Amino acid sequence: MRAAVVRTFGGPEAVEIAEVAAPEPGAGQVRIKVAAGALNPVDLAVRAGLFGGAGKTIGLGWDVAGTVDAVGVAAAWQVGDEVVALVPGVADPLGAHAEYVVVAADAVAKAPVTVDAVHAGTLPLNGLTAVQALDLLELEPGASLLVTGAAGAVGGFAVQLAARRGLVVTGHARAADEELVRSFGAAHFTAEGVEPGSVDAVLDAAMLGAPALEWVRDGGVFLSTHPGRQPGSVRGVRITAVEVSADGARLAELVGLVDEGALSLRVAETFALQDASKAHARLAEGGLRGRLVLVP
Structure with a gap:
């Protein structure tokens, strides 16, 4: 073959x-x-x-x-x-x-x-990365989450899945992608960033690193989709990274969302x-x- x-x-x-x-x-x-x-x-x-x-x-x-x-x-x-x-x-x-x-x-x-x-x-890869990242964030409904790279593959899935969990999502992407990112369910959009310390968590799919860490409130959580490239902790922020793993049962849940029309x-x-x-x-x-x- x-x-x-x-x-x-x-x-x-x-x-x-x-x-x-x-x-x-x-x-x-x-x-x-x-x-x-x-x-x-x-x-x-x-x-x-x-x-x-x-x-x-x-x-x-x-x-x-x-x-x-x-x-x-x-x-x-x-x-x-x-x-x-x-x-x-x-x-x-x-x-x-x-x-x-x-x-x-x-x-x-x-x-x-x-x-x-x-x-x-x-x-499989991008969907599982997004859902496993959200699991690691451990956010309750109503929490504020900023997703960088929100128009990308992992970021787009993360916005859709986070919105379904009842999180208040801000999508970060190029200005030209605002309509797309909002269509995923983002409540807010930014091409520049947000006020320092203004969100409960950042899911950094665009690998912005330290600049995006500044947007997290004291004691919040920052997650990188690239293990080993996350910044060091400051202000009590929990720093973590997702290392995707195969999971047929979780993948089946994502397939179900695709068939419902809830995941594009x-x-x-x-x-x-x-x-x-x-x-x-x-x-x-x-x-x-x-x-x-x-x-x-």
């Missing part, structure tokens, strides 16, 4: 489409015939070597939508099930950007029935798997509203 891999770190040209053996599911695993999977900034970071793994063949891709085509012992899925899953890992020989991928059965959820596989393939999935453009390097180059250019999706 074909898979997008890197053997040497570098720019988009480092992405190779390799012929590799199709993986076989072990106990408690399923194999998915991939229909689509989003390209995310983490893939660019893996390609550039920010997570290490020099000298290895490393597979790319964390998001998958497709069809179960083989199951291991004690895997509670059936061949033919249409599913989505998170394929976590930054130094594995195979990722989701391939024709087939093997994942733990408990990382899998039924695919949404209201959208196609291309859109479904944008949900955005696709900017699709690329054939063989054009993965072109997709990497496009993502690096920035300015996208929605995910790039690779289709085998």
Whole structure:
């Protein structure tokens, strides 16, 4: 089968489409015939070597939508099930950007029935990151939350999910994105920032760091979506970061919200798997509203 891999770190040209053996599911695993999977900034970071793994063949891709085509012992899925899953890992020989991928059965959820596989393939990584981040914030209904990068993939999901939890959300993004961010459920919008110490919490999806920390009240909470890059604590602010993990049950909840029309999935453009390097180059250019999706 074909898979997008890197053997040497570098720019988009480092992405190779390799012929590799199709993986076989072990106990408690399923194999998915991939229909689509989003390209995310983490893939660019893996390609550039920010997570290490020099000298290895490393597979790319964390998001998958497709069809179960083989199951291991004690895997509670059936061949033919249409599913989505998170394929976590930054130094594995195979990722989701391939024709087939093997994942733990408990990382899998039924695919949404209201959208196609291309859109479904944008949900797992960014949706789980957003919901797990909100869980870590531990905010009660009525609390004020500012989301940076609110027009982006993680930020957009976070705004929608936070508003459903009864949080008073301020979206931070470029001025041109105000209508979009408000459509996600943000009660307030800013392109500049807010008064220092004026919100209970910040979910920093745009990696603003210390400047965004200043917006949190004394004793509030600041969460980064990039572990290891969060600022140090000041004024009693709790500092934390989300490190996304596969969770099929939680992913199924997100799928339910998609099918209810309560969570929107955005696709900017699709690329054939063989054009993965072109997709990497496009993502690096920035300015996208929605995910790039690779289709085998």
